Amino acid sequence: MLFQIESRLKVNTVQPDATRVAEQREVRIPPEEKTLKEAMDFLRKNGFSENRLQAWFGDARLGLLGFPKPEPIPEGGFVRPKKEEVKKTSKAENRARLLRQYDSMSEKVYLKYKEDNHFFELAVMGKFAKLIGLYEEDFEKAEKKYNAPKELIAAILGIETKFGLAEADYPVFNLFMTKIQNQPRKKAKILEELADFLRLCKDYNVDPYSVKGSSEGAIFPGQYLPSTLYRKLERPESKSWEELSSFKTSIYLTAQYLMKKGATNMEGFEEAGKNFWAVYDYNGDPRYVRFVLELAQKY
Secondary structure, eight states: OBOOSOGGGOOOOOOTTHHHHHHHHSOOSOOOHHHHHHHHHHHHHTTOOHHHHHHHHTOTTOOOOSOSOOOOOOTTOOOOOOGGGSOOOOHHHHHHHHHHHHHTOOHHHHHHHHHHTTTTOHHHHTHHHHHHHHTHHHHHHHHHHHOOOHHHHHHHHHHHTGGGTOBOOEEHHHHHHHHHHHOGGGHHHHHHHHHHHHHHHHHTTOOGGGOEEOTTOOBTTTTBOHHIIIIISOOOSOOOHHHHTSHHHHHHHHHHHHHHTTOOTTSOOOTTSHHHHHHHHHOOOHHHHHHHHHHHHTO
16 A cells, blocks of 8 residues: 555655565464464453454464564573663663764765665655645644644655655554564563554454554554554544545644654754654654754755
């Protein structure tokens, strides 16, 4: 499914890793019985009916993907560190570390990031202005409602959708099942994400096998994890999946998220300011943060 912002935003660009992605999203083998039992037991405890579980997990479309690959398990298995051995860092210490990471990013690394994501193509970069023009009224309304700079909202959604190029490649249900089996150290969190994803599907009467997302299971133009969408953001009153997944709705959801993370239209986009940290909370990649701020300043 292409995030078709508008037909005028489309470009005919072949992603260089299209073959690799196609191989990764291909359904390979059924999940192990242990994985099925763990997932179903967890969902039962979280209130899902037996009939619904049997329908979902008995579907012929259920299967593991070629991504992510199984984690190598060390001899003796994974050992969780004791609580007293886990060093806790303060918010100030964590931000200081992120700032060092941001400031030490080389120009070569940043330019490679833009090139890899087709952000160097003039045809794509020029679409930022068109994106703003198409949804100017909604960007204005979202800024007014949530006090989040429309420049940040537009920059984030432009980058997340690659200005109309981004494809949702991975069937989310099978992706989470693959992660549960292949990433045992993250299993508890992935089970929670699967449960919230299925809650959304249930609430909106959507076939979970029809929903595709990113390699992390993020969905919609704003690339929200199911837990963020289900628990942290106020969704439209409409029970329409089409409305929920639309680009227009993502403008308001993204503005709402930024507001919750401290963004404000009373500040600019300087390093270490409120808007800087709000973007970092949206996506912790310093290259992403830099490009969002760069675009926002050109709004």
